[in-house]
Amino acid sequence: MAKSFRQCETILDLRQLVAAARANGQRIALVPTMGYLHEGHLALVEAASREADFVVVSIFVNPLQFGANEDLSSYPRDLARDLRLLAETGQCDVAFTPEVAEMYPRPMATTVQLPDMAAKLCGKTRPGHFAGVATVVSKLFHIVAPDVACFGQKDGQQLAIIRRMVADLNMPIEIVSVPTVREADGLAKSSRNVYLSPEERDHATILYRTLSWAREQxxxxxxxxxxxxxxxxxRIAADPIARLDYAEVVSLADLESIDVIEGDVMLAVAAYFGKARLIDNLQLNV
Known part of the structure; x- marks a missing residue:
């Protein structure tokens, strides 16, 4: 049966809705997003609906995780479309769509940082990014107090950092990872794919083709x-369009580069195609 879908813009209103659901014995799930939803996000919503009775999807472009020269102002947004897509799923109870002033009514004096894990992979060229991610996710966890939260495997470093934060801070939240949703040719679904020209889009498949080669090896x-x-x-450097950022084989637990591949590992890549910086990964148990 389809859910009764609501939009909520304030922390107080959201807490009241969640409290009412919990009082009715419902299990709560959170899906944090920055909006401009695609099939990957909707897969998270579907997973959340399997894990819980009451599903909250947050849509918030978090300024703390953007650097000075990054795409905060131009990051794609279409809230009306996002709300329509969520309502059409029949699986979301509340879309939490706060303004920046609601989430950060004053300059933040408190942040959540995991400096060792955050300095690797994407963190090498995006200093401060994962402190912003961990801080906003921690705030959302405190606001919603979910039983379970769903994150996509495409953002593999983010997922590893969130798992570690939850473990280190004894947050009573189950973290569910959801497989990456891909186009027919393997390109990972991403809100930033909208930046790609047709030629760049064709070449961007080098990321998944490279990961597939490594998996076969x-x-x-x-x-x-x-x-x-x-x-x-x-392989990525040989592509005439791609500008390599990194390609690494790391331990999934701590993101350290590994010499011998065994246990839970992540093959992680990132490259620029025009102005779009794309990431992808495969997670394996060897």
Whole structure:
């Protein structure tokens, strides 16, 4: 049966709605997003509806996670479309759509930081990004107090950092990871794909093709992390459009580069195609 869908813009109103649901014995799920929803986000909503009775989706473009020269002002937004998509799923109870002043009514004196994990991969070129992510997710967790929260595997470093934050701070929240949703040719769904020209879009598939090559190498018995990372870098660098940011083989638990591939690992890549910076990864148990 389709849910009764509501939009909520204030923390007080959201807390009242969640409290009423909890008083009725309902399990609460949170799906944090920055909006401009696509099939990947909707897969998170679907997963949340399987995990809980009452689903909250937040739509908030968080200024804390954007650097001075990044795309905060131009980040794609279409709230009316997002609300329509959520209502059409029949799986979302509340869309939480706060203004910046609602989330940050005063300059933040408190932040959540995981400096070692945040300095790796994307953090090498986006200093402060993951402090912004961890801080806003912590705020959302305190506002909603969900039983479960759903995150996409595409943002693999973010997922690892959120898992560690929850563990370190003893937050009573189950973190559910949802597989990456891809286009037919393997390109990961991303709000930033809208930045791609047709030519850039064609070349952007080099990321998934590179990850697939690395996965095949591992499946065939190659356990040399450095050699596979080097091979991934060579493949992306050889593309005439791509500008390589990184290609690494890391431990999923702490994001450290590994020499011998075993246990839970992540193959992680990032590159620029025009002005769009795209990331992707595959997570494997070896």
């Amino acid at each position: 591992i499946a065939n018995g190659n356990r040399d992390g450095k050699a596979i990372a080097s091979g991934m870098r060579e």
